[in-house]
Amino acid sequence: MTELRELLIILVSSSIVSNVVLSQFLGLCPFLGVSKKVNTAAGMGTALIFVITLSSTVAGVIYQYILVPNHIEYLQTIVFILVIAALVQFVEMVLKKYMKALYEALGVYLPLITTNCAVLGVALTNVQKEYGIVTGIVNGFATALGFTISIVILAGLREKMAYNDVPESFQGMPIVLLTAGLMAIAFCGFSGLL
Amino acid sequence: MNKAAERLYNGIIKENPTFVLMLGMCPTLAVTTSAINGLGMGLTTAVVLTLSNMIISLLRNVIPDKVRIPAFIVIIASFVTMMQMLLQAYLPFLYDALGIYIPLIVVNCIILGRAESYASKNPVIPSMFDGIGMGLGFSLALTCIGAVRELLGAGDLFGFHVLPTADHPWMIGGSSISFYTPASIFVLAPGAFFVLAFLTALQNRVKRNGEKKGRDMSKIQSGCSHDCLSCGETGCEHRFYDTQGADAPVGKVPAKEQKAAEKNAEAKEKEEQ
16 A cells, blocks of 8 residues: 555656756757647657657666666666667557557657656666566556646647737747746656655 | 857856856756855856866767767766765765755756767767866856845855844944844745746846847846746747757747747637636
C-alpha cells in the first residue's frame, strides 16, 4: 500500500508540481515550436508520452542490469543518448510496418523527439533520484503527461491570442514566452500540494 | 593568426549563440538563477565545445558521412562525462548547483551545431578557436542573464550584496538605507521566461530597425532556436529539414507560396469568426 502511495506522489509531483517545461525547462524547443494549434500539440504530447515511457523502461533496465553489475555507471550519459536515438528509430520502423493507424497519428512527431532533451532528462533524473524500474517508468509517464498538459494549455492560449493586437516588438516568440511565464506562475501555485 | 581572431570575434559578438542565434535555450533558462551559476555553465560548455570541435576536426576525414551524427554525439558525450567527473571532484558546489544540466550539455544544440556546420569542414586550429569563441560568447550571455536575474531577484551580484535590501541595508552615517525590495520571481522559474521574452522582444526591435535602414539582419533569429529537428513550424522559411524525416534535407526553400496560402486560410478563419 505504501508503495502505491509513493507512486501516486511521484505521478502528481512529476506531472504538475515540478512540471518538466515550466519549472525544469526541459523540452523547450517543441514546447515553443509545436504549440500553434491544439491538435498538433496534443499529437506531439501523445508521441512524447509514448516515447518517454518506453525509453525510461529501456534505460532503467539497461542501467540496473548492465551498467550497475559491471560498475560502469559513469558511462550512463553516452549509453542513454545512444539507446534513446536507436529506440526512436526502431519504434518508428515498427509502427510503420505493423501499426499503420498509430504511425499515421504519431509518425510526424517521432523524428522531432530524438533531439528532445526531456527524454534524456527523464532517464538521468531516474538514475539521480535512485528510482527503481517501476518507479522510473511511472516518473517517465508522469513527466510526459505534464509536458502534454502544459503544451495543450499553451496551444489553446495561442489559438485565442492569434486574434489579439500585440505590440510590434512582442509579436511572435516574445509574447509566447510571456504567456509561458504567466503559466509558470500559475503552476507555482501547485507547489504547496505535496 | 588573423583567422583565429576572426573566429573569436565571430563567436563572441557577431554570431553570439544566445543573443543572436538563440541556440541552447534550455540551459540558458534553467541555470541562470545567479551570475556564478551562469558563468560555471558557460565555461563548462565552452571547454566541451572546444575539445569536441578539435577532435571532430581531426577526425573529419575519417568519419563516414552517413554515421557522422552518432559519431559526433559519442565524442561530445565522452567529453561531457569527463567534465562531469572533474566538476564533481574539484568544484562540488557547482556540480550540485548545475545538477542534471551538466549531462544535458550533450543535447545542447550549440555543440552539435558547431560540429556539423564548422568543425567537420575546417582544419584544427580554426575549429579550436571557433569553439573558444562560441564558448566565450555563450558564457558571456549566460553571465549577463544570470547577473540581471540575480540583481532583480535578490539584490546581489556574484554573491555580493549590491542593492540595499531589508536584510542587508546600507549603513551611512548611522542610519540604514534599504530602498530595494527584491522581486524574487526573477530567481524563480517564471522570471526566466520573462527575461527571455524581453530579450527576444529587444532582438525583434533591433532586427526591425536594421531592416528599415536596409541592413542584412537575417542572422538574428529572434525566437527561433534553429533547431529545425524538434520544431513543428512547417511554414518557416529558415527550415532546412523536412518534418517527415531527419534524413531528407529539403534545402533552404523560402516557402512564400505556403505562407500566402496560410495567410488566406487565416483570413478565412477570421471571417468565419
